[in-house]
Amino acid sequence: MESSSELNRLHFFEQACKISEATYASNPLDADNLTRWVGALLELSQFQSVPDSQKMIQDAISKLEEALSINPKKHDALWCLGNAQTSFAFLTNKEDEARPYFEKAAQYFQQAVDEDPSNEIYLKSLEISTRCLSILKFLFFLCLSFTSKGRRRYGVIECDPLVRKGLEKTV
8 A cells, every 4th residue: 555645645745637638738848837747747746556657657748858958958847858768768677678768868958958058957967878878788787676566676777956956937
């Protein structure tokens, strides 16, 4: 059974998705809203089965690409896209399937750093993704070996504090 705090998180991010969806219906060109929506989707994906989580992450990637088509230099969307790629990589079954997602993640983290070079979270994400690529075989083995209640968990992924703050304001 889920703990009370997990249920609260689940409810919080479900509400954030609903609010973002309503906001999108009235203003589809709001790149900040799309990014907040993705932050909630990425958090919710951790509560899903692997196939449902993959679908949710693909939806998040699509929304981030839409946000970047509106504002190509939106560094928090670039950073979230790196996280989404990393999340998807951890949900694949084989190292050779995961590698392209890790490579894309590193590219997006680098673009986020290029846009906001002093952001410590972006710099750390880039550093971690670069290390992940260099030790991918070992890392992939560890991640696939660790499951919790039938769901794969991954500790590298975390919502950007700016995105989380925007979500909290929305909800």
